[in-house]
Each structure stands twice: as C-alpha cells, then as structure tokens.
Amino acid sequence: EMQLVESGGGLVQPGGSLRLSCAASGFSFSSYSMNWVRQAPGKGLEWVSHISNSGSIIYYVDSVKGRFTISRDNAKNSLYLQMNSLRAEDTAVYYCTRDATPFVWGQGTLVTVSS
Amino acid sequence: QSVLTQPPSASGTPGQRVTISCSGSSSNIGSNNVYWYHQFPGTAPKLLIYRNNQRPSGVPDRFSGSKSGTSASLAISGLRSEDEADYYCAAWDDRLSGPVFGGGTKLTVL
Numbered sequence: 731e732m733q734l735v736e737s738g739g740g741l742v743q744p745g746g747s748l749r750l751s752c753a754a755s756g757f758s759f760s761s762y763s764m765n766w767v768r769q770a771p772g773k774g775l776e777w778v779s780h781i782s783n784s785g786s787i788i789y790y791v792d793s794v795k796g797r798f799t800i801s802r803d804n805a806k807n808s809l810y811l812q813m814n815s816l817r818a819e820d821t822a823v824y825y826c827t828r829d830a831t832p833f834v835w836g837q838g839t840l841v842t843v844s845s
Numbered sequence: 846q847s848v849l850t851q852p853p854s855a856s857g858t859p860g861q862r863v864t865i866s867c868s869g870s871s872s873n874i875g876s877n878n879v880y881w882y883h884q885f886p887g888t889a890p891k892l893l894i895y896r897n898n899q900r901p902s903g904v905p906d907r908f909s910g911s912k913s914g915t916s917a918s919l920a921i922s923g924l925r926s927e928d929e930a931d932y933y934c935a936a937w938d939d940r941l942s943g944p945v946f947g948g949g950t951k952l953t954v955l
Contacts, residue, residue, distance in 0.1 A: 767946075774946060791943065825889060831895075831936060832882075833880075835890055837889050
C-alpha cells in the first residue's frame, strides 16, 4: 500500500523554524516527483513547493521563496521541508504529496505559528 | 484567490445527479490534465479522478470527470448522503511551475 507519513509539525513563535519530514513507503520513491501542499484552517488547498524525482528541479510558491527549502533523500525514502522565518500566515496543515499533480496524499502535520 | 475557479457550494437530493465546474486558463487546464479530490472534515484530500476522466481503483463509477478547453467538470450520479464533502479540482500550471487548485466546492446532500 502506498503511504506517506508526515512529522515535525508543532507550535512555533513568529520568526522561528521547523523542519517537516515525510516518510514514503509502498512505491519506488526515487521515481516520483513530490510536493508539499498546505491548508490553512477553514481554507482551501495551496501548493507550497515541488521537487523532481532526482532533486535537481525545485520550485516554490512566491510567498515562501527565500524562507522554505525543500529537499529529499532517495536512499531514505524521505522528503523534507525546512521552514525558516515563519509567519502567522504559514499556519496550516502541511501535506506531503506524490506526483507533479498530487496522486497520493499523506495525513498531514499541523504547523501553528503564534506567540 | 484560487487560480482555478469552482462554485463555493452545490447541493442535491439522494439519487440525483450533480455537477461541479472548474474553470482555468491556457497555462493550466488548457494544457494539462485535471485531477479531482474529495475531502471530509478533519481528513486529508483523497484522489477521485486523475488525467481528466480516470478513476483510481476503489472509486465507484458514479463519479466521472470531463474536460473541454480550459474548463472541467466533475459529475456525481446517484447521489448519496456519504458524498457530502468538499471537492477540489487541480491541474499543473506551466507558468507557476506547480499544481494549482480550485477554491473548493462544499457539496450538501439535502
């Protein structure tokens, strides 16, 4: 069974940092591009960042450029999102997803930015 | 403001057929495949339709998708109470170099 399991969310103060992780199983991780997608409380879905299967191609939504860094370790079947200079508007459930347009979703991890 | 445009709400009675529209542009729906998801409260979105009209295994054939030009639609026939959820469309956007989503449609089964 294809599975994505996120971890690393929590409560952080404005200006702080968090690192999200996503553990993949049930498919050949190194063959697929991955995305992080977020959903603010009561709001719709917003794409955050994309990484190609090799990690050589990376894209970000404008609002996180310069603050967030996506990476992957194909040997560990893992995807990461380093989030720095966090703002209140980054508060959301963050989903790890497989494929350029999401085919498989994780269960999500909640990030709350608040003082 | 979402890149893809969906109606905020839709409704129907059990057994009815309802459709949800999704409008985009040449850089997303016009040149890429459309995906549809449903999401129940407190849970992650789940894939309903991929590549415009394909159903993953386990999704009943009551759900169907179509695409024409820069618009797409999701049809649900034989509506059931358990279909009550939020529905989202998505497509890759060549200009933004990422997937874009509709704002979501809340489906109510009356």
